[in-house]
Structure formats: structure tokens, C-alpha cells
Amino acid sequence: MTPQRMAILNYLKGNLEHPSAEDIYKAIGKKFPTMSFATVYNTLETLKQMGQIRELYCDPYKKRFDPNPNPHHHVVCTQCQKIVDLQDEIRIKPPTLTTEKFEILGSHIEFYGICSKCKSKNSSSRKEETIYVKNRTGS
Amino acid sequence: MTPQRMAILNYLKGNLEHPSAEDIYKAIGKKFPTMSFATVYNTLETLKQMGQIRELYCDPYKKRFDPNPNPHHHVVCTQCQKIVDLQDEIRIKPPTLTTEKFEILGSHIEFYGICSKCKSKNSSSRKEETIYVKNRTGS
DNA sequence: TATCATAATTAGAATTATTATCATATTAGA
DNA sequence: TCTAATATGATAATAATTCTAATTATGATA
Numbered sequence: 001m002t003p004q005r006m007a008i009l010n011y012l013k014g015n016l017e018h019p020s021a022e023d024i025y026k027a028i029g030k031k032f033p034t035m036s037f038a039t040v041y042n043t044l045e046t047l048k049q050m051g052q053i054r055e056l057y058c059d060p061y062k063k064r065f066d067p068n069p070n071p072h073h074h075v076v077c078t079q080c081q082k083i084v085d086l087q088d089e090i091r092i093k094p095p096t097l098t099t100e101k102f103e104i105l106g107s108h109i110e111f112y113g114i115c116s117k118c119k120s121k122n123s124s125s126r127k128e129e130t131i132y133v134k135n136r137t138g139s
Numbered sequence: 140m141t142p143q144r145m146a147i148l149n150y151l152k153g154n155l156e157h158p159s160a161e162d163i164y165k166a167i168g169k170k171f172p173t174m175s176f177a178t179v180y181n182t183l184e185t186l187k188q189m190g191q192i193r194e195l196y197c198d199p200y201k202k203r204f205d206p207n208p209n210p211h212h213h214v215v216c217t218q219c220q221k222i223v224d225l226q227d228e229i230r231i232k233p234p235t236l237t238t239e240k241f242e243i244l245g246s247h248i249e250f251y252g253i254c255s256k257c258k259s260k261n262s263s264s265r266k267e268e269t270i271y272v273k274n275r276t277g278s
Numbered sequence: 279t280a281t282c283a284t285a286a287t288t289a290g291a292a293t294t295a296t297t298a299t300c301a302t303a304t305t306a307g308a
Numbered sequence: 309t310c311t312a313a314t315a316t317g318a319t320a321a322t323a324a325t326t327c328t329a330a331t332t333a334t335g336a337t338a
Contacts, residue, residue, distance in 0.1 A: 002286065002333080021325080036288045041325070043286095060196045062324060075234060075241050084241070086234045095214060095225045095250055102214050102223070104252040111234055113243040141305075141315060160296080175317040180296070182315095201295060 004028075004035055008043045012053060012067040018074075018083040020062045058083060058110045073108060077115040079122075086111070143167075143174055147182045151192060151206040157213075157222040159201045197222060197249045212247060216254035218261075225250070 007028050017023070025040045044065055047053045056064040058074060059081045066085075073086040086109075094104050114122070146167050156162070164179045183204055186192045195203040197213060198220045205224075212225040225248075233243050253261075 004287075022323095034288075036290090038289080038326080039287055055199070057196055057199045060194070060202065063199065073234075075236065075239070075243070077241070078244070084236070084239050087237070088232075088234050090231055092229055092231065092248065093227075095212075095227050097214065097223070098226070100214070100223050101255040102216070102250070102252040103258060104214070104250050105217070106252075107248060107250045109231065109246060109248050111241070111243050111246045113241040113245075116240040119242060143316075173317075175319090177297085177318080178316055 004032060004039050005043050005046075007031055007035075008040065009047065009052070012047075012065060015067060016085065018056060018059075018064040018066050020059070020064050022062070024065070056083065071106060071108075073110070075111040075113060077118055078112050079114060079118040082115050082117075084115075143171060143178050144182050144185075146170055146174075147179065148186065148191065151186075151204060154206060155224065157195060157203040157205050159198070159203050161201070163204070195222065210245060210247075212249070214250040214252060216257055217251050218253060218257040221254050221256075223254075 008024060011024060011027055012019070019027070021037070021040050021044060024044070025035070025037055028035060028040070044053065044055075048055055051069050052067075054066040054069050056066055056074065058064070058076045061081065064083060068085070073088070073090060075084045075086060076082070090109060092107060092109075094107075147163060150163060150166055151158070158166070160176070160179050160183060163183070164174070164176055167174060167179070183192065183194075187194055190208050191206075193205040193208050195205055195213065197203070197215045200220065203222060207224070212227070212229060214223045214225060215221070229248060231246060231248075233246075
């Protein structure tokens, strides 16, 4: 356990925003200005291997990281890529694969939609809506 | 409707492999050697807008395309990124969001696991298993 | 405490997938 | 056929991520 790892883990734990590697790099950079991007990626990979965090793929533009490794599901805004945890316990049967034999290890439900912030943005300025759709950074 | 578009659409329809843009480029390239990668991406974007195909994000390394735009779910191999359609009709309740108000537009379930091919690969040559994990191309 | 092996960090280059630009070519409609 | 609109192809640009190699920190042991 190095200071950098502590900082990254601390930042992640208790963060509900499902930050990307860049988010983490920027946030930690304030405390550790010398820290490199590679360390962020290395640490995230290590934490993932250790089962401390989970990597999410529901943001099509970048990987996102979830400090809660326990199985749960997500709601994703298709405009700003905001990801929100779902508390609901959803029970689904394992699939009946007819042609392919898979060893199923887990499942993940993604609900897609528009968050309230984006919805109000849309209605207030319709002309610009393609900007919100195409701009990856969500800014 | 241009010849290139026809070729891409024809290739997609009736393809169960959920190909990536590169897969499509390579496959169509045999018939249209002059076709550019940009055309593949442009066409896929157009077809997506038209609602003819669906873009999948469950492969962490690249976007994958599904010729079936109707709602259905998938099983993904975490080693070779093989994606298989699920025929099962799975009914899930829309989530009860307490803090955030989302307009939910759809949902997608991903089951994760190991396909039979990767499972036999693993047991037959354990020493090389990191190769299969790290090699993105799945080859 | 000094030494050593191991693992972590850094900076930067390299890679991969994807998107943008723009000149040219093609298409579809009058 | 003519023309405007759109598609294509070559290439450059970008963004996220991974790799490399040199340096540095860490922790165990003498």
C-alpha cells in the first residue's frame, strides 16, 4: 500500500459518480501533482484484480469505475453518460442457452434513459441538442 | 442507397457474430477493395439512426453492432468477447429511483461468463492463460 | 542500519479505436 | 441531362488506454 494507492482508493470509496480514469487522475492530482496517468491505470487494474472495485462498460466512450464490487445494476443517461446505482434487488433467471454452452459468472442490467438535468437542458435549448449528443466530455 | 451501404447492410443482416467496425471493413473489403473505413463508420451511424441496427457496448475494447434492433439481451464471454443473443424473454420491472429522476427508455441485460471454446483452451494450456486474457483481438 | 530483491512510479512513446476534414465522386430528383 | 444534395475515400486528428524503460520506493533480512 503506497500513498498513491491509498489516495486513489480513498477517492473511489464513497464516490457515487462512477468516475473515469481521467476523473480520478484530475481529482488526485491536486494532492499528488507528480502522479502519472499510468499509476492510475495500474492501480485501478490492481484494485480490480483484488476485487475491491468494478469496471463498468456502459459508458461507450470510456471505462468507468465503481467502488462497490457487490453485484448491483445501473441507470445510464444516454446524453451525459451519468451513471446511477440501482438499489433494487432484481432477480433474473440464468439464461437457457440452446446452441452455446457458457459458464455464466454474473449479470448486469443497464437501464438507459435521460436524466433530469439533460431533459431540462433539451427543452430549454432545442437547437443545440446535437451538441449534447456528440460531445463526449459531457461538459 | 449506395452499393457500399447495401453490402454493409447485407453483411450485417443474418450475421450472428455481432461484428465490430473492423470485422465489417475486412469482410466487405473482399468485395469492395476500395472502400474506406470512414464509410463503414458513417454507414453504421446512419443505420443506427434509422433504427436498423443497434450498437452494443458490452465489449470493452470496441463497439459491436447487432443487426437485430428489437430489444433482446446478450451473453458475453469475458475472455474472447464473443457475444451471443438471448432468446429468453426476461421481464424486469422499471427501477424505483429515489434520488434521481430518469426518463427510462430501455434496458439491456448482459450475462457474463466463459464460452465453451475458451473454457477448453484454458484447461488444455494453463501456462498461456494470461495471453488469452490480455490479447484484445481474441485471436 | 545497510543491503538486496521486488514491486511501484514516472514520463513519455506507442497503440487502438474512432471521428473529423475535405476534395472528389456519385446519387436522386426536377 | 442537369443540378443540388449527399456519399465516398484518403488522410489527418483525437481520445482513451497500454506499453516501455528508467528510476525510485518498499519491505524483508542480515
